[in-house]
Amino acid sequence: MKRQYVIDALIVLALVxxxxxxxxxxxxxxxxxxxxxxxxxxxxxEAPEYIQVTLDGKGRPLEIMGGxxxxxxxxxxxxVLKVDVLSDDEETVMATVExxxxxxxxxxxxxxxxxxxxxDAEWNQRIELDIxxxxxxxxxxxxxxxxxxxK
Numbered sequence: 349m350k351r352q353y354v355i356d357a358l359i360v361l362a363l364v365x366x367x368x369x370x371x372x373x374x375x376x377x378x379x380x381x382x383x384x385x386x387x388x389x390x391x392x393x394e395a396p397e398y399i400q401v402t403l404d405g406k407g408r409p410l411e412i413m414g415g416x417x418x419x420x421x422x423x424x425x426x427x428v429l430k431v432d433v434l435s436d437d438e439e440t441v442m443a444t445v446e447x448x449x450x451x452x453x454x455x456x457x458x459x460x461x462x463x464x465x466x467x468d469a470e471w472n473q474r475i476e477l478d479i480x481x482x483x484x485x486x487x488x489x490x491x492x493x494x495x496x497x498x499k
Contacts, residue, residue: 372425377451379403379420380475383412383461388470393462400432401461411438412461425451431461 383395400409403420404427410418430446445465449472451457456475463471 374423376421376423377425377454378456379422379451380456380458381410381412381418381420381461382458383417384415386460386462388463388468391468393466393468395462396433396465397436398434398438399461400434402430404428405430427451429464431465433465
């Protein structure tokens with residue numbers, strides 16, 4: 349009888365662990381690729397004029413101009429980020445950096461491409477995504493028909 353309780357408890361623990369694994373691997377995360385000039389601490393990084401970003405070697409690459417941002421939603425935490433720096437004609441690859449990374453934040457992840465290309469450890473930063481529409485400070489009051497202020 350005691351042995352059956354132990355087996356049941358192990359089965360329940362295995363199911364809970366499997367559920368946590370499935371939740372983490374299937375959860376979606378928002379990545380914002382930032383190709384703007386940035387200063388982290390005392391170091392400044394200049395954005396390339398034109399880049400292509402590929403995640404996990406799948407799908408169509410994001411094409412991002414200097415001073416611009418783009419957004420992507422991904423599933424799971426572990427990915428491989430590949431950034432191709434392109435020439436002015438947008439055809440020739442001048443440099444390629446490919447590196448595995450883990451999504452660090454549950455909210456938004458701001459991925460600073462110039463810092464990534466330079467190998468700075470702080471290239472992945474947290475960003476708060478405000479998805480809700482902004483609240484009006486004072487609701488607009490409409491005058492009732494025929495109710496005008498006396499002069």
